[in-house]
Amino acid sequence: MRLATNCPFRIEYHGWSPFSHRRRGRGSLFPRRRSMWIRVLTAACVCSVLAVGCRKPAADAAVGAKEVSERTPGGTGSPIEDYRQARYLEAIRGLTYDTGVVEFAPDWREIINEDPQDLDPTVSLARGADFLKQSMFVEALKSYTRAVLLDRSNPSAYEGLAAGFLGKGKVENAMASLNSALLLDPGLLSARVELAECYGRLGDLDGAIKRWNDVLELDPSNTHAHERLAVSLYYAERFAQSWEHVHAAERLGHALPPQFRPLLQQRMAEPQS
Structure with a gap:
Protein backbone atom coordinates (compact mmCIF):
# COMPACT_ATOMS: atom_id res chain seq x y z
CA MET A 1 0.00 0.00 0.00
CA ARG A 2 1.22 3.56 -0.76
CA LEU A 3 -0.11 7.11 -0.93
CA ALA A 4 -0.89 8.23 -4.47
CA THR A 5 1.08 11.26 -5.66
CA ASN A 6 -1.90 13.15 -7.05
CA CYS A 7 -3.96 13.13 -3.86
CA PRO A 8 -2.51 13.22 -0.32
CA PHE A 9 -5.26 11.00 1.05
CA ARG A 10 -5.72 8.53 -1.80
CA ILE A 11 -4.77 4.90 -1.12
CA GLU A 12 -3.59 2.46 -3.76
CA TYR A 13 -3.22 -1.28 -3.31
CA HIS A 14 -0.78 -3.04 -5.61
CA GLY A 15 -2.28 -6.17 -7.11
CA TRP A 16 -5.71 -5.64 -5.59
CA SER A 17 -8.72 -3.45 -6.20
CA PRO A 18 -11.63 -3.03 -3.76
CA PHE A 19 -13.93 -3.73 -6.69
CA SER A 20 -12.22 -6.95 -7.76
CA HIS A 21 -13.83 -10.32 -6.97
CA ARG A 22 -11.04 -12.51 -8.20
CA ARG A 23 -10.13 -15.44 -6.01
CA ARG A 24 -7.03 -14.98 -3.89
CA GLY A 25 -4.45 -17.46 -2.84
CA ARG A 26 -2.28 -17.63 0.26
CA GLY A 27 -1.12 -14.27 1.53
CA SER A 28 -3.84 -12.28 -0.19
CA LEU A 29 -5.64 -9.45 1.58
CA PHE A 30 -8.91 -11.43 1.61
CA PRO A 31 -8.35 -15.17 2.12
CA ARG A 32 -10.92 -17.48 0.59
CA ARG A 33 -12.51 -18.29 3.92
CA ARG A 34 -13.60 -14.71 4.48
CA SER A 35 -17.22 -14.00 3.63
CA MET A 36 -18.34 -11.82 0.76
CA TRP A 37 -19.93 -9.40 3.26
CA ILE A 38 -16.53 -8.58 4.76
CA ARG A 39 -15.24 -7.83 1.29
CA VAL A 40 -18.15 -5.56 0.53
CA LEU A 41 -17.90 -3.66 3.84
CA THR A 42 -14.15 -3.21 3.50
CA ALA A 43 -14.51 -1.98 -0.06
CA ALA A 44 -17.08 0.58 1.08
CA CYS A 45 -14.72 1.86 3.81
CA VAL A 46 -11.87 2.25 1.34
CA CYS A 47 -14.11 4.14 -1.09
CA SER A 48 -15.13 6.49 1.72
CA VAL A 49 -11.49 7.23 2.51
CA LEU A 50 -10.81 7.95 -1.14
CA ALA A 51 -13.80 10.25 -1.53
CA VAL A 52 -13.37 12.21 1.70
CA GLY A 53 -9.61 12.41 1.47
CA CYS A 54 -9.48 13.72 -2.07
CA ARG A 55 -12.14 16.34 -1.38
CA LYS A 56 -10.42 17.75 1.68
CA PRO A 57 -7.61 19.81 0.03
CA ALA A 58 -10.08 21.53 -2.29
CA ALA A 59 -12.41 22.23 0.60
CA ASP A 60 -9.56 23.63 2.69
CA ALA A 61 -8.43 25.82 -0.21
CA ALA A 62 -11.94 27.20 -0.63
CA VAL A 63 -12.18 28.00 3.08
CA GLY A 64 -8.73 29.62 3.05
CA ALA A 65 -9.59 31.79 0.07
CA LYS A 66 -12.79 32.90 1.78
CA GLU A 67 -10.94 33.79 4.98
CA VAL A 68 -8.28 35.80 3.11
CA SER A 69 -10.95 37.60 1.10
CA GLU A 70 -12.89 38.50 4.24
CA ARG A 71 -9.74 39.88 5.90
CA THR A 72 -8.71 41.99 2.89
CA PRO A 73 -10.64 45.18 2.04
CA GLY A 74 -11.91 44.90 -1.50
CA GLY A 75 -10.84 41.28 -1.66
CA THR A 76 -11.17 39.61 -5.04
CA GLY A 77 -11.57 36.09 -3.73
CA SER A 78 -8.19 35.08 -5.19
CA PRO A 79 -5.81 34.24 -2.31
CA ILE A 80 -2.72 35.44 -4.20
CA GLU A 81 -4.26 38.73 -5.30
CA ASP A 82 -5.75 39.36 -1.88
CA TYR A 83 -2.38 38.69 -0.25
CA ARG A 84 -0.72 41.21 -2.57
CA GLN A 85 -3.41 43.77 -1.87
CA ALA A 86 -3.02 43.25 1.88
CA ARG A 87 0.76 43.80 1.63
CA TYR A 88 0.22 46.95 -0.43
CA LEU A 89 -2.31 48.41 2.02
CA GLU A 90 -0.02 47.60 4.93
CA ALA A 91 2.88 49.37 3.21
CA ILE A 92 1.04 52.69 2.79
CA ARG A 93 -0.61 52.82 6.22
CA GLY A 94 -0.51 56.24 7.83
CA LEU A 95 -0.96 58.35 4.69
CA THR A 96 -3.95 59.11 2.45
CA TYR A 97 -4.10 60.34 -1.15
CA ASP A 98 -7.77 61.08 -1.85
CA THR A 99 -7.50 64.89 -2.00
CA GLY A 100 -4.79 65.12 -4.66
CA VAL A 101 -2.02 65.61 -2.09
CA VAL A 102 -0.53 63.43 0.61
CA GLU A 103 -2.26 63.76 3.97
CA PHE A 104 -1.67 62.11 7.31
CA ALA A 105 -4.13 59.51 8.58
CA PRO A 106 -5.49 59.88 12.12
CA ASP A 107 -3.40 56.97 13.41
CA TRP A 108 -0.05 58.08 11.96
CA ARG A 109 1.58 58.55 15.37
CA GLU A 110 0.62 55.05 16.47
CA ILE A 111 2.15 53.67 13.28
CA ILE A 112 5.46 55.43 14.02
CA ASN A 113 5.44 54.05 17.56
CA GLU A 114 5.05 50.49 16.30
CA ASP A 115 8.81 50.50 15.67
CA PRO A 116 10.47 52.83 18.20
CA GLN A 117 13.94 51.72 17.05
CA ASP A 118 13.39 53.05 13.52
CA LEU A 119 13.09 56.82 13.90
CA ASP A 120 15.70 58.12 11.45
CA PRO A 121 14.08 59.32 8.20
CA THR A 122 17.40 59.25 6.34
CA VAL A 123 17.65 55.51 6.98
CA SER A 124 14.14 55.02 5.59
CA LEU A 125 15.02 57.11 2.54
CA ALA A 126 18.15 55.08 1.82
CA ARG A 127 16.27 51.83 2.32
CA GLY A 128 13.53 52.97 -0.05
CA ALA A 129 16.07 53.90 -2.73
CA ASP A 130 17.66 50.45 -2.48
CA PHE A 131 14.27 48.77 -2.87
CA LEU A 132 13.48 50.88 -5.93
CA LYS A 133 16.72 49.80 -7.58
CA GLN A 134 15.59 46.20 -7.12
CA SER A 135 12.05 46.96 -8.39
CA MET A 136 10.67 45.94 -4.97
CA PHE A 137 7.93 48.54 -5.09
CA VAL A 138 5.83 47.51 -2.09
CA GLU A 139 8.89 47.48 0.15
CA ALA A 140 9.95 50.85 -1.29
CA LEU A 141 6.51 52.30 -0.56
CA LYS A 142 6.70 51.11 3.03
CA SER A 143 10.11 52.72 3.49
CA TYR A 144 9.16 56.02 1.87
CA THR A 145 5.88 56.11 3.78
CA ARG A 146 7.84 55.87 7.02
CA ALA A 147 10.27 58.55 5.79
CA VAL A 148 7.33 60.92 5.22
CA LEU A 149 5.77 60.06 8.57
CA LEU A 150 9.06 60.84 10.29
CA ASP A 151 9.78 63.99 8.29
CA ARG A 152 6.98 65.52 6.26
CA SER A 153 9.17 68.41 5.04
CA ASN A 154 11.45 66.41 2.72
CA PRO A 155 10.30 66.54 -0.94
CA SER A 156 12.61 63.66 -1.83
CA ALA A 157 10.49 61.32 0.28
CA TYR A 158 7.39 62.28 -1.70
CA GLU A 159 9.24 61.73 -4.97
CA GLY A 160 10.20 58.28 -3.71
CA LEU A 161 6.56 57.57 -2.94
CA ALA A 162 5.65 58.62 -6.47
CA ALA A 163 8.22 56.24 -7.95
CA GLY A 164 6.90 53.37 -5.85
CA PHE A 165 3.31 54.07 -6.85
CA LEU A 166 4.22 54.25 -10.53
CA GLY A 167 5.91 50.88 -10.19
CA LYS A 168 2.60 49.51 -8.91
CA GLY A 169 0.57 51.30 -11.59
CA LYS A 170 -1.08 53.66 -9.06
CA VAL A 171 -0.81 56.82 -11.16
CA GLU A 172 -3.22 59.01 -9.18
CA ASN A 173 -1.44 58.28 -5.90
CA ALA A 174 1.85 59.10 -7.63
CA MET A 175 0.39 62.43 -8.76
CA ALA A 176 -0.71 63.26 -5.22
CA SER A 177 2.82 62.52 -4.01
CA LEU A 178 4.36 64.74 -6.70
CA ASN A 179 1.93 67.55 -5.91
CA SER A 180 3.07 67.39 -2.28
CA ALA A 181 6.71 67.47 -3.32
CA LEU A 182 6.07 70.56 -5.46
CA LEU A 183 4.23 72.31 -2.65
CA LEU A 184 7.44 71.97 -0.64
CA ASP A 185 9.77 72.82 -3.52
Whole structure:
Protein backbone atom coordinates (compact mmCIF):
# COMPACT_ATOMS: atom_id res chain seq x y z
CA MET A 1 0.00 0.00 0.00
CA ARG A 2 1.22 3.56 -0.76
CA LEU A 3 -0.11 7.11 -0.93
CA ALA A 4 -0.89 8.23 -4.47
CA THR A 5 1.08 11.26 -5.66
CA ASN A 6 -1.90 13.15 -7.05
CA CYS A 7 -3.96 13.13 -3.86
CA PRO A 8 -2.51 13.22 -0.32
CA PHE A 9 -5.26 11.00 1.05
CA ARG A 10 -5.72 8.53 -1.80
CA ILE A 11 -4.77 4.90 -1.12
CA GLU A 12 -3.59 2.46 -3.76
CA TYR A 13 -3.22 -1.28 -3.31
CA HIS A 14 -0.78 -3.04 -5.61
CA GLY A 15 -2.28 -6.17 -7.11
CA TRP A 16 -5.71 -5.64 -5.59
CA SER A 17 -8.72 -3.45 -6.20
CA PRO A 18 -11.63 -3.03 -3.76
CA PHE A 19 -13.93 -3.73 -6.69
CA SER A 20 -12.22 -6.95 -7.76
CA HIS A 21 -13.83 -10.32 -6.97
CA ARG A 22 -11.04 -12.51 -8.20
CA ARG A 23 -10.13 -15.44 -6.01
CA ARG A 24 -7.03 -14.98 -3.89
CA GLY A 25 -4.45 -17.46 -2.84
CA ARG A 26 -2.28 -17.63 0.26
CA GLY A 27 -1.12 -14.27 1.53
CA SER A 28 -3.84 -12.28 -0.19
CA LEU A 29 -5.64 -9.45 1.58
CA PHE A 30 -8.91 -11.43 1.61
CA PRO A 31 -8.35 -15.17 2.12
CA ARG A 32 -10.92 -17.48 0.59
CA ARG A 33 -12.51 -18.29 3.92
CA ARG A 34 -13.60 -14.71 4.48
CA SER A 35 -17.22 -14.00 3.63
CA MET A 36 -18.34 -11.82 0.76
CA TRP A 37 -19.93 -9.40 3.26
CA ILE A 38 -16.53 -8.58 4.76
CA ARG A 39 -15.24 -7.83 1.29
CA VAL A 40 -18.15 -5.56 0.53
CA LEU A 41 -17.90 -3.66 3.84
CA THR A 42 -14.15 -3.21 3.50
CA ALA A 43 -14.51 -1.98 -0.06
CA ALA A 44 -17.08 0.58 1.08
CA CYS A 45 -14.72 1.86 3.81
CA VAL A 46 -11.87 2.25 1.34
CA CYS A 47 -14.11 4.14 -1.09
CA SER A 48 -15.13 6.49 1.72
CA VAL A 49 -11.49 7.23 2.51
CA LEU A 50 -10.81 7.95 -1.14
CA ALA A 51 -13.80 10.25 -1.53
CA VAL A 52 -13.37 12.21 1.70
CA GLY A 53 -9.61 12.41 1.47
CA CYS A 54 -9.48 13.72 -2.07
CA ARG A 55 -12.14 16.34 -1.38
CA LYS A 56 -10.42 17.75 1.68
CA PRO A 57 -7.61 19.81 0.03
CA ALA A 58 -10.08 21.53 -2.29
CA ALA A 59 -12.41 22.23 0.60
CA ASP A 60 -9.56 23.63 2.69
CA ALA A 61 -8.43 25.82 -0.21
CA ALA A 62 -11.94 27.20 -0.63
CA VAL A 63 -12.18 28.00 3.08
CA GLY A 64 -8.73 29.62 3.05
CA ALA A 65 -9.59 31.79 0.07
CA LYS A 66 -12.79 32.90 1.78
CA GLU A 67 -10.94 33.79 4.98
CA VAL A 68 -8.28 35.80 3.11
CA SER A 69 -10.95 37.60 1.10
CA GLU A 70 -12.89 38.50 4.24
CA ARG A 71 -9.74 39.88 5.90
CA THR A 72 -8.71 41.99 2.89
CA PRO A 73 -10.64 45.18 2.04
CA GLY A 74 -11.91 44.90 -1.50
CA GLY A 75 -10.84 41.28 -1.66
CA THR A 76 -11.17 39.61 -5.04
CA GLY A 77 -11.57 36.09 -3.73
CA SER A 78 -8.19 35.08 -5.19
CA PRO A 79 -5.81 34.24 -2.31
CA ILE A 80 -2.72 35.44 -4.20
CA GLU A 81 -4.26 38.73 -5.30
CA ASP A 82 -5.75 39.36 -1.88
CA TYR A 83 -2.38 38.69 -0.25
CA ARG A 84 -0.72 41.21 -2.57
CA GLN A 85 -3.41 43.77 -1.87
CA ALA A 86 -3.02 43.25 1.88
CA ARG A 87 0.76 43.80 1.63
CA TYR A 88 0.22 46.95 -0.43
CA LEU A 89 -2.31 48.41 2.02
CA GLU A 90 -0.02 47.60 4.93
CA ALA A 91 2.88 49.37 3.21
CA ILE A 92 1.04 52.69 2.79
CA ARG A 93 -0.61 52.82 6.22
CA GLY A 94 -0.51 56.24 7.83
CA LEU A 95 -0.96 58.35 4.69
CA THR A 96 -3.95 59.11 2.45
CA TYR A 97 -4.10 60.34 -1.15
CA ASP A 98 -7.77 61.08 -1.85
CA THR A 99 -7.50 64.89 -2.00
CA GLY A 100 -4.79 65.12 -4.66
CA VAL A 101 -2.02 65.61 -2.09
CA VAL A 102 -0.53 63.43 0.61
CA GLU A 103 -2.26 63.76 3.97
CA PHE A 104 -1.67 62.11 7.31
CA ALA A 105 -4.13 59.51 8.58
CA PRO A 106 -5.49 59.88 12.12
CA ASP A 107 -3.40 56.97 13.41
CA TRP A 108 -0.05 58.08 11.96
CA ARG A 109 1.58 58.55 15.37
CA GLU A 110 0.62 55.05 16.47
CA ILE A 111 2.15 53.67 13.28
CA ILE A 112 5.46 55.43 14.02
CA ASN A 113 5.44 54.05 17.56
CA GLU A 114 5.05 50.49 16.30
CA ASP A 115 8.81 50.50 15.67
CA PRO A 116 10.47 52.83 18.20
CA GLN A 117 13.94 51.72 17.05
CA ASP A 118 13.39 53.05 13.52
CA LEU A 119 13.09 56.82 13.90
CA ASP A 120 15.70 58.12 11.45
CA PRO A 121 14.08 59.32 8.20
CA THR A 122 17.40 59.25 6.34
CA VAL A 123 17.65 55.51 6.98
CA SER A 124 14.14 55.02 5.59
CA LEU A 125 15.02 57.11 2.54
CA ALA A 126 18.15 55.08 1.82
CA ARG A 127 16.27 51.83 2.32
CA GLY A 128 13.53 52.97 -0.05
CA ALA A 129 16.07 53.90 -2.73
CA ASP A 130 17.66 50.45 -2.48
CA PHE A 131 14.27 48.77 -2.87
CA LEU A 132 13.48 50.88 -5.93
CA LYS A 133 16.72 49.80 -7.58
CA GLN A 134 15.59 46.20 -7.12
CA SER A 135 12.05 46.96 -8.39
CA MET A 136 10.67 45.94 -4.97
CA PHE A 137 7.93 48.54 -5.09
CA VAL A 138 5.83 47.51 -2.09
CA GLU A 139 8.89 47.48 0.15
CA ALA A 140 9.95 50.85 -1.29
CA LEU A 141 6.51 52.30 -0.56
CA LYS A 142 6.70 51.11 3.03
CA SER A 143 10.11 52.72 3.49
CA TYR A 144 9.16 56.02 1.87
CA THR A 145 5.88 56.11 3.78
CA ARG A 146 7.84 55.87 7.02
CA ALA A 147 10.27 58.55 5.79
CA VAL A 148 7.33 60.92 5.22
CA LEU A 149 5.77 60.06 8.57
CA LEU A 150 9.06 60.84 10.29
CA ASP A 151 9.78 63.99 8.29
CA ARG A 152 6.98 65.52 6.26
CA SER A 153 9.17 68.41 5.04
CA ASN A 154 11.45 66.41 2.72
CA PRO A 155 10.30 66.54 -0.94
CA SER A 156 12.61 63.66 -1.83
CA ALA A 157 10.49 61.32 0.28
CA TYR A 158 7.39 62.28 -1.70
CA GLU A 159 9.24 61.73 -4.97
CA GLY A 160 10.20 58.28 -3.71
CA LEU A 161 6.56 57.57 -2.94
CA ALA A 162 5.65 58.62 -6.47
CA ALA A 163 8.22 56.24 -7.95
CA GLY A 164 6.90 53.37 -5.85
CA PHE A 165 3.31 54.07 -6.85
CA LEU A 166 4.22 54.25 -10.53
CA GLY A 167 5.91 50.88 -10.19
CA LYS A 168 2.60 49.51 -8.91
CA GLY A 169 0.57 51.30 -11.59
CA LYS A 170 -1.08 53.66 -9.06
CA VAL A 171 -0.81 56.82 -11.16
CA GLU A 172 -3.22 59.01 -9.18
CA ASN A 173 -1.44 58.28 -5.90
CA ALA A 174 1.85 59.10 -7.63
CA MET A 175 0.39 62.43 -8.76
CA ALA A 176 -0.71 63.26 -5.22
CA SER A 177 2.82 62.52 -4.01
CA LEU A 178 4.36 64.74 -6.70
CA ASN A 179 1.93 67.55 -5.91
CA SER A 180 3.07 67.39 -2.28
CA ALA A 181 6.71 67.47 -3.32
CA LEU A 182 6.07 70.56 -5.46
CA LEU A 183 4.23 72.31 -2.65
CA LEU A 184 7.44 71.97 -0.64
CA ASP A 185 9.77 72.82 -3.52
CA PRO A 186 8.13 74.41 -6.60
CA GLY A 187 11.51 74.45 -8.36
CA LEU A 188 11.90 70.67 -8.27
CA LEU A 189 12.29 69.99 -11.98
CA SER A 190 12.23 66.20 -11.74
CA ALA A 191 8.85 66.32 -9.97
CA ARG A 192 7.44 68.66 -12.62
CA VAL A 193 8.59 66.36 -15.41
CA GLU A 194 7.19 63.24 -13.76
CA LEU A 195 3.88 64.95 -13.02
CA ALA A 196 3.53 65.92 -16.69
CA GLU A 197 4.26 62.32 -17.66
CA CYS A 198 1.52 61.15 -15.28
CA TYR A 199 -1.07 63.33 -16.99
CA GLY A 200 -0.01 61.80 -20.27
CA ARG A 201 -0.39 58.28 -18.86
CA LEU A 202 -3.97 59.11 -17.89
CA GLY A 203 -4.70 60.45 -21.36
CA ASP A 204 -5.38 63.97 -20.04
CA LEU A 205 -4.03 66.06 -22.92
CA ASP A 206 -4.96 69.43 -21.42
CA GLY A 207 -3.37 68.51 -18.11
CA ALA A 208 -0.25 67.20 -19.81
CA ILE A 209 0.11 70.33 -21.96
CA LYS A 210 -0.23 72.56 -18.92
CA ARG A 211 2.32 70.59 -16.94
CA TRP A 212 4.85 70.47 -19.78
CA ASN A 213 4.55 74.23 -20.07
CA ASP A 214 5.27 74.38 -16.34
CA VAL A 215 8.48 72.45 -17.02
CA LEU A 216 9.47 74.94 -19.72
CA GLU A 217 8.81 77.87 -17.40
CA LEU A 218 11.48 76.45 -15.14
CA ASP A 219 13.78 75.13 -17.88
CA PRO A 220 13.13 76.68 -21.33
CA SER A 221 15.85 74.56 -22.95
CA ASN A 222 14.37 71.24 -21.84
CA THR A 223 14.24 69.35 -25.14
CA HIS A 224 12.23 66.48 -23.69
CA ALA A 225 9.48 68.91 -22.69
CA HIS A 226 9.46 70.44 -26.18
CA GLU A 227 9.14 67.00 -27.74
CA ARG A 228 6.33 65.92 -25.43
CA LEU A 229 4.52 69.18 -25.98
CA ALA A 230 4.80 68.82 -29.76
CA VAL A 231 3.24 65.35 -29.56
CA SER A 232 0.53 66.33 -27.07
CA LEU A 233 -0.44 69.39 -29.11
CA TYR A 234 -0.62 67.23 -32.22
CA TYR A 235 -3.16 64.94 -30.59
CA ALA A 236 -5.04 67.98 -29.30
CA GLU A 237 -5.19 69.16 -32.96
CA ARG A 238 -3.28 72.33 -32.16
CA PHE A 239 -0.95 71.86 -35.07
CA ALA A 240 0.57 75.35 -35.32
CA GLN A 241 1.69 75.18 -31.69
CA SER A 242 2.98 71.66 -32.26
CA TRP A 243 5.22 72.98 -35.05
CA GLU A 244 6.54 75.67 -32.70
CA HIS A 245 7.85 73.06 -30.30
CA VAL A 246 9.22 70.90 -33.11
CA HIS A 247 11.29 73.88 -34.24
CA ALA A 248 12.27 74.78 -30.68
CA ALA A 249 13.55 71.25 -30.05
CA GLU A 250 15.47 71.23 -33.32
CA ARG A 251 17.07 74.60 -32.58
CA LEU A 252 18.36 73.06 -29.36
CA GLY A 253 19.87 70.18 -31.31
CA HIS A 254 17.17 67.62 -30.53
CA ALA A 255 15.52 65.70 -33.37
CA LEU A 256 12.03 64.31 -32.82
CA PRO A 257 11.22 60.74 -33.86
CA PRO A 258 11.49 60.56 -37.68
CA GLN A 259 7.91 59.41 -38.16
CA PHE A 260 6.46 62.42 -36.35
CA ARG A 261 7.26 65.14 -38.89
CA PRO A 262 5.43 63.42 -41.78
CA LEU A 263 2.38 62.87 -39.58
CA LEU A 264 2.30 66.53 -38.61
CA GLN A 265 2.82 67.66 -42.22
CA GLN A 266 -0.21 65.62 -43.25
CA ARG A 267 -2.33 67.69 -40.89
CA MET A 268 -0.69 71.05 -41.47
CA ALA A 269 2.03 72.23 -43.81
CA GLU A 270 5.20 73.23 -42.04
CA PRO A 271 5.26 77.01 -41.44
CA GLN A 272 8.14 78.83 -43.04
CA SER A 273 10.32 80.55 -40.50
